[in-house]
Amino acid sequence: MSVIDVHRAHTLDKDHAREAAEALARDLSSQFDLNYQWEGDHLKFKRSGAKGHLNITGADLHVHLELGMLLRPFKSRIEQEIHSQLDQILKA
Numbered sequence: 001m002s003v004i005d006v007h008r009a010h011t012l013d014k015d016h017a018r019e020a021a022e023a024l025a026r027d028l029s030s031q032f033d034l035n036y037q038w039e040g041d042h043l044k045f046k047r048s049g050a051k052g053h054l055n056i057t058g059a060d061l062h063v064h065l066e067l068g069m070l071l072r073p074f075k076s077r078i079e080q081e082i083h084s085q086l087d088q089i090l091k092a
Helices: 014-032 074-090
Strands: 001-008 033-041 042-048 050-056 060-067
Touching: 001 033, 001 074, 014 033, 014 050, 014 060, 014 074, 050 074
Parallel strands: none
Antiparallel strands: 001 060, 033 042, 042 050, 050 060
16 A cells, blocks of 8 residues: 655635635546545545545644555656645645
8 A cells, every 4th residue: 555645734714724625625536536525624535446534623734645556656646736736725
């Protein structure tokens, strides 16, 4: 299992942090066919060969994604996309 673990500091209030996380989830869902659902401030996502979560705190967004064997070759691309999306939604 290959793991992507990204922490990103933010200065957003809770509602805007949740909106940012939702935007990230929607984009990753459309690009990588992920299914996701909210459980409080904990966003779980899953697809064949990958599962993970995104946690929101008052100062941090934490993305944890576990990739199965078939998606390991795409780890770099997926991680770059997560960073890119976080850059865009947190500066907006």
